[in-house]
Structure formats: C-alpha cells, structure tokens
Amino acid sequence: MTLTELRYIVAVARERHFGRAAEACHVSQPTLSVAIKKLEEELDVKLFERGAAEVSVTPLGADIVRQAQSVLEQASAIKDIAKRGKDPLAGALRLGIIYTIGPYLLPELVKRVIEDYPQMPLMLQENFTVKLLEMLRTGELDCAILAEPFPDTGLALAPLYDEPFMIAAPCNHAFAGRAQITAEELKSETMLLLGAGHCFRDQVLEVCPEFSRFSSDAEGIRKSFEGSSLETIKHMVASGMGVTVVPTLSVPKEPQPHLRFIPFAAPVPTRRVVLAWRRTFTRFEAIAALRNAVHACSLDGVTRLNT
Structure with a gap:
C-alpha cells in the first residue's frame, strides 16, 4: 500500500x-x-x-x-x-472563498499577502459554501473565508468581520433619495436575487422571507429574478428591472450614474464573515498571518472582529 x-x-x-x-x-x-x-x-x-x-x-x-x-x-x-522548522510561513496556502466575498476582498488581500508574506503564496479557489466545506474536509483546501451560518462540520473558526447589507436601487427609483429603507418596504418591490446555491441568497431571504414563495412558481418571474452573480444583478437593477440587497463591501467607492445604494434602517441585517480551517491543520502561523492580512485591508463599512 x-x-x-x-x-x-x-x-x-x-x-x-x-x-x-x-x-x-x-x-x-x-x-x-x-x-x-x-x-x-x-x-x-x-x-x-x-x-x-x-x-x-x-x-x-x-x-x-x-x-x-x-x-x-x-x-x-x-x-x-x-x-x-525553517520558516513557519514557507509554502503555498490553499485558500477557498465564496463568490459574494471574493471579488471585493481578494484584490487587496492578495496584494497585502504578496507584500507582507512573499514566502506564502495564496492558491485560490472560488466556489459555493457547500463545495468549499467539502474541499476543506477532503484536504483539498487549507482554509476558507465563508459567511455564517453554515453546517457544523467541526472546523476551527476565527471571526473576521461583520458586514451590513445595503439596498441597491435604480437612480430614478423612489428609494433613490432616501436616507434609510426598512426591510418591510421591500415587500412591494420586484426583488432580484442570486440563484440557488449562494448562501447570500438565503441570507437575503431571511431579511425578506416573503420572496421565497416566488422561487418555484410562475408569479416568481414577475416578482423576482435569480442571477448568477452580484455584478450581473447590479447591472439589471441599473437598467430598472427591480431592486436588490448587497453586502457593503460590494458597494463601489465611486458614485454610480445609474445606481443608488441606501442603508437599511435599524435593525440592520448583517452577515458574519469567518476564516475556517480543519482542527488538524498544523500551520497555525499561516492562519494567523492570513487573518492579519484581512484585518489590514481597508474593509470600509464593516466591523472588524479580533476575538
């Protein structure tokens, strides 16, 4: 053998x-x-x-x-x-990340890791939560950046940050000039959602549970649309097809000509983003270095968690 x-x-x-x-x-x-x-x-x-x-x-x-x-x-x-024994950080770190975090965190995170830990290149895998959990279990990944909640798999977890949600609406929508929007007000809107498999879709449906009933009947075509990515959905919102809910880090830093991003009124829905790894993974210094690199990113609008 x-x-x-x-x-x-x-x-x-x-x-x-x-x-x-x-x-x-x-x-x-x-x-x-x-x-x-x-x-x-x-x-x-x-x-x-x-x-x-x-x-x-x-x-x-x-x-x-x-x-x-x-x-x-x-x-x-x-x-x-x-x-x-030679260098605790030496060697590649295989990092998984979900689709609704990767595009907004990775550009700055990878740059910081290259600058601060050049001996620890990141090997990246973007995927759905369920697939990343399986890859962690089988040893294909060393660690993953995920959004809670997800099934208890016995993984070690370190919280990274709490991220509020915001509403995206067309610039000519009634919401566009508002300072805040309540979750209750979304009930009468056409909601654009991520497709099945995205954990962020489930988190949005927790905020607006009434839209879950549209996902499997003809009425759903009129009341909601399921897209493949947040960026696709934002373009559709900009064209006037409806509104959506997005995580704060996905909001562009520069004003958008056809989109407005409006905060939720309290209580503001949020998601907790965590770093997960197998308890048997031995490169503790690499996990700590990655977490430090995440906290060194700008992360505008989120609450960093150091516990």
Missing part, C-alpha cells in the same frame, strides 16, 4: 469517475485503474461499484477512503512540520 494509491482512491471517491480522478491526479486512467485494482486485491475488498454513468463507493470502501484521507493529511503534516 502506497500514499499514491491512497491519493487515487480519495480522488475517485470525490470525482465519482475514474477519468476525472485520473485527470485530477495528473496520470493516465489505465495507471490509476491498475493501481486501485492492485490495492483492492491487497486488501481483499471491493472499494468501488463501477456503473455505466458513475462510480459509487461501497460502504466498506467509504470507511477506507475516510482513513486514507486522514493518512494523507498526516503525511502532509510531516512536511509542514519540517518547513515550519
């Missing part, structure tokens, strides 16, 4: 496909298939059920894959310990 074989079975369990797993491991499919068959023969167990469209993990195989993930993580920790 080798670490390479363990990497192969973890990849197949993740991808549910031998071809994609081989591609992820940078080997040919025959090489990967032969290695897994050899491991199955050595263990005298069947790890995978080979179907026409998808590979599934057997119940016993699932237990072995989980143990393989742990072994690979511990093997990686040995290298990390050796590196820390």
Whole structure:
C-alpha cells in the first residue's frame, strides 16, 4: 500500500469517475485503474461499484477512503512540520472563498499577502459554501473565508468581520433619495436575487422571507429574478428591472450614474464573515498571518472582529 494509491482512491471517491480522478491526479486512467485494482486485491475488498454513468463507493470502501484521507493529511503534516522548522510561513496556502466575498476582498488581500508574506503564496479557489466545506474536509483546501451560518462540520473558526447589507436601487427609483429603507418596504418591490446555491441568497431571504414563495412558481418571474452573480444583478437593477440587497463591501467607492445604494434602517441585517480551517491543520502561523492580512485591508463599512 502506497500514499499514491491512497491519493487515487480519495480522488475517485470525490470525482465519482475514474477519468476525472485520473485527470485530477495528473496520470493516465489505465495507471490509476491498475493501481486501485492492485490495492483492492491487497486488501481483499471491493472499494468501488463501477456503473455505466458513475462510480459509487461501497460502504466498506467509504470507511477506507475516510482513513486514507486522514493518512494523507498526516503525511502532509510531516512536511509542514519540517518547513515550519525553517520558516513557519514557507509554502503555498490553499485558500477557498465564496463568490459574494471574493471579488471585493481578494484584490487587496492578495496584494497585502504578496507584500507582507512573499514566502506564502495564496492558491485560490472560488466556489459555493457547500463545495468549499467539502474541499476543506477532503484536504483539498487549507482554509476558507465563508459567511455564517453554515453546517457544523467541526472546523476551527476565527471571526473576521461583520458586514451590513445595503439596498441597491435604480437612480430614478423612489428609494433613490432616501436616507434609510426598512426591510418591510421591500415587500412591494420586484426583488432580484442570486440563484440557488449562494448562501447570500438565503441570507437575503431571511431579511425578506416573503420572496421565497416566488422561487418555484410562475408569479416568481414577475416578482423576482435569480442571477448568477452580484455584478450581473447590479447591472439589471441599473437598467430598472427591480431592486436588490448587497453586502457593503460590494458597494463601489465611486458614485454610480445609474445606481443608488441606501442603508437599511435599524435593525440592520448583517452577515458574519469567518476564516475556517480543519482542527488538524498544523500551520497555525499561516492562519494567523492570513487573518492579519484581512484585518489590514481597508474593509470600509464593516466591523472588524479580533476575538
């Protein structure tokens, strides 16, 4: 049994496909298939059920894959310990970040990490919360910047900042000249929402729960629109198609000719942004350095959290 074989079975369990797993491991499919068959023969167990469209993990195989993930993580920790002896920050840090934070935090964050910690390059992955949590669990990521709440996965968490929400409206909308808007006033508006899978969509629906009933019927076409990104939705708001709710960091610093951003009246809805990592991750100094770099960013309009 080798670490390479363990990497192969973890990849197949993740991808549910031998071809994609081989591609992820940078080997040919025959090489990967032969290695897994050899491991199955050595263990005298069947790890995978080979179907026409998808590979599934057997119940016993699932237990072995989980143990393989742990072994690979511990093997990686040995290298990390050796590196820390020379420079605690040496080596790339694999960072995941959700779509509604990445475009607004990463440009300044990456620049600060390059300036302050050049020996710790960031390897970035933007994705949905559920996918980033899975990648953390399987060791594909070292840490991730997420918005609470999300399922309790036993991860270590460090709060970064609390971010208020704001309302975006066309410049000719009745809201445009207002100093504040209540959540109650949004009920009569056409609301533009992010599509399913975005945690920010769920957070907006907590503020305006009445719009959740439109997501699966014909009335929803008139009352709400689901977009793929905050920037797409902001362009649609600017064209007069409705209003939306956005996180504060997504608000441009310069005035926009066709958009107005209006604060909520109290109680102001907010989201808590946190840094998450596996409790077994050994590069504590890298986590601390990343958190310091986030706090060194301008972060206009948010409340930094140092506890």
